Amino acid sequence: MDLDLGPELLQIQARARQVAREVVEPHARSADEQRRFDRWIVRELGRHGLLDERASALARTLMLEELGRADSSVRGFATVQVELVASALAKWGTEAQRGRWLPGLRAGEVVGCYALTEPEAGSDVRSIKTLARRTNGGWLISGIKHWITNGAVADLALVFAVTTDGMTAFCVPTDSPGLEREPMRGLPLGHRAADHARIELRNVKVPDDAVLGEVGGGHRVAMGALGHGRLGVAAGAVGVLQACLDACVDFVRWRRQFGRRIGDFEMVQAALADMAADARAARLLVREAAWLRDQGRDASQAVAVAKLFCTEAALRAADQAILLHGARGYSSEYPVERYWRDAKGMQIYEGTAHVQRIVIARSLIGRDPATEAPPS
Numbered sequence: 001m002d003l004d005l006g007p008e009l010l011q012i013q014a015r016a017r018q019v020a021r022e023v024v025e026p027h028a029r030s031a032d033e034q035r036r037f038d039r040w041i042v043r044e045l046g047r048h049g050l051l052d053e054r055a056s057a058l059a060r061t062l063m064l065e066e067l068g069r070a071d072s073s074v075r076g077f078a079t080v081q082v083e084l085v086a087s088a089l090a091k092w093g094t095e096a097q098r099g100r101w102l103p104g105l106r107a108g109e110v111v112g113c114y115a116l117t118e119p120e121a122g123s124d125v126r127s128i129k130t131l132a133r134r135t136n137g138g139w140l141i142s143g144i145k146h147w148i149t150n151g152a153v154a155d156l157a158l159v160f161a162v163t164t165d166g167m168t169a170f171c172v173p174t175d176s177p178g179l180e181r182e183p184m185r186g187l188p189l190g191h192r193a194a195d196h197a198r199i200e201l202r203n204v205k206v207p208d209d210a211v212l213g214e215v216g217g218g219h220r221v222a223m224g225a226l227g228h229g230r231l232g233v234a235a236g237a238v239g240v241l242q243a244c245l246d247a248c249v250d251f252v253r254w255r256r257q258f259g260r261r262i263g264d265f266e267m268v269q270a271a272l273a274d275m276a277a278d279a280r281a282a283r284l285l286v287r288e289a290a291w292l293r294d295q296g297r298d299a300s301q302a303v304a305v306a307k308l309f310c311t312e313a314a315l316r317a318a319d320q321a322i323l324l325h326g327a328r329g330y331s332s333e334y335p336v337e338r339y340w341r342d343a344k345g346m347q348i349y350e351g352t353a354h355v356q357r358i359v360i361a362r363s364l365i366g367r368d369p370a371t372e373a374p375p376s
């Protein structure tokens with residue numbers, strides 16, 4: 001594994017950093033306060049090549065880290081669009097499906113969402129109830145999905161449903177008759193500028209060629225996409241960690257108490273040092289997992305470790321960042337409270353911290369054939 005990114009990757013990183021700083025970051029606070037999903041930012045990301053699933057895994061983590069440093073809502077959008085939706089289409093889609101959806105997804109002209117979670121099926125994805133029944137020349141899909149990122153604005157939904165052969169993935173245009181969506185109720189703790197929806201499907205008819213992958217192969221599609229998505233979340237968490245460190249370094253240099261910069265107090269220095277150590281370790285974990293993926297090697301344990309460590313380290317950093325900012329950190333005047341609210345969500349979606357620990361432990365000890373399959 002080469003730690004030197006090389007000129008091409010450095011250029012991608014620099015471009016992503018510039019877009020994140022000039023396009024995304026200036027709107028992060030107002031978008032969070034107004035719960036505003038900015039569709040024009042999506043097009044800008046597309047225009048600058050930040051939504052292209054054909055980039056290497058390493059290049060994509062570099063882009064997502066930069067977006068995460070600026071705004072986790074925008075990074076969350078991009079993770080779903082690229083890692084969950086486009087990567088699944090690229091891997092499992094027919095030529096017709098890829099031709100129909102991928103150019104628009106890459107350009108940011110089409111928005112995708114990944115509809116797996118249901119009110120009664122969260123971590124236990126195999127227990128989904130959404131049903132797809134065969135009908136003349138196609139399928140009728142019925143069920144309820146919730147907490148779907150991009151759900152209310154998406155043009156395309158990847159919907160996972162139960163079929164007689166197991167779980168199957170479907171490409172469902174969101175203007176299909178019978179598909180209704182509404183924003184999730186309640187004020188979310190974080191990711192307030194992201195779009196989260198409840199989607200109800202009532203006998204939504206799709207043709208046979210809407211099946212993504214094989215009939216009955218939906219679990220593999222879902223888990224493969226989540227493998228990409230979890231790495232994207234880990235990369236976004238590294239961005240949050242870095243943003244916390246940047247904010248604290250700046251703050252402790254100017255804030256003075258007891259006649260000294262607060263950065264000269266040892267307890268403050270220890271917090272900064274821990275944050276810097278976590279940031280370096282987290283970034284290396286993401287790089288390793290991306291490198292394994294780019295080599296075509298098994299990255300499942302490395303991805304779960306990266307997702308677990310980076311999201312929890314981001315949360316620790318954001319917690320300390322609020323403390324170091326004192327009362328200022330407790331207000332939206334400074335960004336650190338948003339980092340904390342967003343980091344908490346990262347610990348939950350695309351497999352909670354508990355689920356990542358299960359994945360890691362299972363890769364160490366294997367499944368017990370005598371008992372039921374543990375959760376995915």
Ligand SMILES: Cc1cc2nc3c(=O)[nH]c(=O)nc-3n(C[C@H](O)[C@H](O)[C@H](O)COP(=O)(O)OP(=O)(O)OC[C@H]3O[C@@H](n4cnc5c(N)ncnc54)[C@H](O)[C@@H]3O)c2cc1C
Pocket residue numbers: 080114115116117119121122123124146147148149150191196345348349350351352353354355358375
């Ligand atoms: C901001 C946000 C965006 C999201 N976006 C999407 C999206 O785009 N698409 C989508 O399909 N879903 C999305 N989700 C849903 C998300 O994936 C689920 O919330 C997550 O998988 C957890 O499911 P749950 O909320 O039902 O919790 P549950 O599964 O009910 O878990 C509750 C608690 O029990 C623990 N638990 C469950 N099973 C076990 C076990 N076997 N061992 C130990 N602990 C366990 C969990 O870790 C958790 O702490 C999103 C959620 C959020 C918050």
